[in-house]
Amino acid sequence: MDPFFEHFDVGSDRTILWRDRSSGLRAVLAIDSLKLGPAVGGIRTQKYPSFRHAVDDAQKLAAAMTLKCAIAGLDAGGAKTVVLDYPELNRKAGFRRLGQFIDELRGVYWAAGDLGTTLDDLDSAAEVTRFVNRNVSVLADATARTVVNGIRACIEERGGSGLAGIRVAIQGCGAIGSGVARALAAAGSRLVISDIVPQRASRVAAQTGGRVQPPDEILGADVDIIAPCGKGGTISRATLERIKAWGICGGANNQLAEDDETGHALMEAGILYVPDFLASSGAVIAGAAPEPDGSRSRTPFGQHVRNRATCPDGGTAITISLKPCSKKISSSPYRR
Numbered sequence: 001m002d003p004f005f006e007h008f009d010v011g012s013d014r015t016i017l018w019r020d021r022s023s024g025l026r027a028v029l030a031i032d033s034l035k036l037g038p039a040v041g042g043i044r045t046q047k048y049p050s051f052r053h054a055v056d057d058a059q060k061l062a063a064a065m066t067l068k069c070a071i072a073g074l075d076a077g078g079a080k081t082v083v084l085d086y087p088e089l090n091r092k093a094g095f096r097r098l099g100q101f102i103d104e105l106r107g108v109y110w111a112a113g114d115l116g117t118t119l120d121d122l123d124s125a126a127e128v129t130r131f132v133n134r135n136v137s138v139l140a141d142a143t144a145r146t147v148v149n150g151i152r153a154c155i156e157e158r159g160g161s162g163l164a165g166i167r168v169a170i171q172g173c174g175a176i177g178s179g180v181a182r183a184l185a186a187a188g189s190r191l192v193i194s195d196i197v198p199q200r201a202s203r204v205a206a207q208t209g210g211r212v213q214p215p216d217e218i219l220g221a222d223v224d225i226i227a228p229c230g231k232g233g234t235i236s237r238a239t240l241e242r243i244k245a246w247g248i249c250g251g252a253n254n255q256l257a258e259d260d261e262t263g264h265a266l267m268e269a270g271i272l273y274v275p276d277f278l279a280s281s282g283a284v285i286a287g288a289a290p291e292p293d294g295s296r297s298r299t300p301f302g303q304h305v306r307n308r309a310t311c312p313d314g315g316t317a318i319t320i321s322l323k324p325c326s327k328k329i330s331s332s333p334y335r336r
């Protein structure tokens with residue numbers, strides 16, 4: 001039997017293993033919650049040391065998506081697909097097959113892009129299903145905006161105003177990190193940029209007037225705010241010791257390596273932390289919103305989202321607003 005499936009205990013009856021021999025597709029869909037409505041969450045493509053790691057990652061990311069949906073006031077639950085990236089994967093055929101698998105769920109799950117998944121990949125999937133949102137740049141822009149709003153809220157929490165002169169270290173400058181960098185540069189912030197792909201860091205630094213710092217030094221940069229915008233899990237008890245910044249707010253999912261333990265260590269260190277599921281909720285809001293031309297919502301919960309998420313001063317969960325906001329984070333357990 002194929003070891004991919006053999007006696008594998010996924011630990012949940014809502015975790016689905018997908019495999020297609022001809023394209024080499026190996027993927028995991030974890031659905032965390034369907035209590036409030038359909039499950040939403042992006043497709044992540046990356047190498048994993050083992051299949052167990054892939055399943056664990058999908059389940060953890062899906063749980064984070066449930067929190068994002070809840071804090072954004074969406075009638076939706078969290079899910080995540082991870083695609084195992086390995087040499088035998090034929091991406092075009094594999095993502096097309098993935099699209100067919102997603103289509104078979106008939107709207108129980110709505111997908112979009114995520115780290116490592118390209119627009120070409122999403123196009124292949126979207127050829128065969130309407131349940132894949134391929135508006136990569138719209139979702140990334142929305143996420144960058146909620147991150148920047150979170151940074152603005154941190155500054156206000158510290159009695160400051162505006163982004164001008166604030167020093168921000170950006171860890172990872174792909175779709176989200178580059179958008180955050182451009183918005184901050186336009187507002188007059190001073191940037192330190194890193195990426196494990198050096199050319200990406202250099203390009204974004206050139207566009208924004210930032211300074212490049214090697215990836216293994218970025219958390220120790222002498223800045224006000226660190227914006228983790230690459231892979232999650234980079235903030236841990238060990239890395240915390242190097243951090244000079246007084247605030248952390250970025251777009252990466254699952255930033256804290258040991259969850260509660262790291263969260264408490266941040267609190268003890270007096271570092272203001274905007275929870276990742278709040279800072280990066282822009283994509284799920286924009287993905288669930290009605291089409292900009294006012295036509296019928298793409299999703300069953302679009303109207304509800306419009307009412308809740310575009311009202312910048314109407315609620316307490318302020319950084320989910322896609323518009324600039326002026327309120328403080330008053331309920332954060334992490335503030336000083």
Ligand SMILES: NC(=O)c1ccc[n+]([C@@H]2O[C@H](COP(=O)([O-])OP(=O)(O)OC[C@H]3O[C@@H](n4cnc5c(N)ncnc54)[C@H](O)[C@@H]3O)[C@@H](O)[C@H]2O)c1
Pocket residue numbers: 113114115116117139140143171172173174175176177194195196197200215229230231232234251252253280281283
């Ligand atoms: N794209 C979205 O709409 C969206 C929405 C919400 C959250 N997120 C999350 O934001 C993060 C970034 O997503 P993205 O779409 O920008 O992905 P991306 O693949 O476009 O870019 C990620 C970048 O981070 C770099 N990187 C990875 N680990 C790094 C590290 N340790 N140090 C420095 N650089 C590193 C990669 O080389 C890459 O350039 C992910 O955690 C993702 O789950 C994305």
